[in-house]
Amino acid sequence: MTEVTECPQCGKKGLVKRNADLFQCLCCEFKRDFNEHKASSTSNDGLILIMLAIAGLLILLLQSCAVSSPPGIVPLPPEVSDVP
């Protein structure tokens, strides 16, 4: 017994349930894999890692900018040596 449903791509009743997570259309190349949604959670972790790497690079860039900026903006306090 196979479950046949209407295909959202071609509109024909050719969408069959292959697995618990996989639907495939017999009339066209349409495929719906529910396993991909589960797998996308792991790719989200990769995205977070990339974002962390970018954040780290930005921090490094900001630090290098602070080091390379010319000194002399902050005035030194005048030495009070004249004691009456």
Ligand SMILES: [Zn+2]
């Ligand atoms: Zn189809």
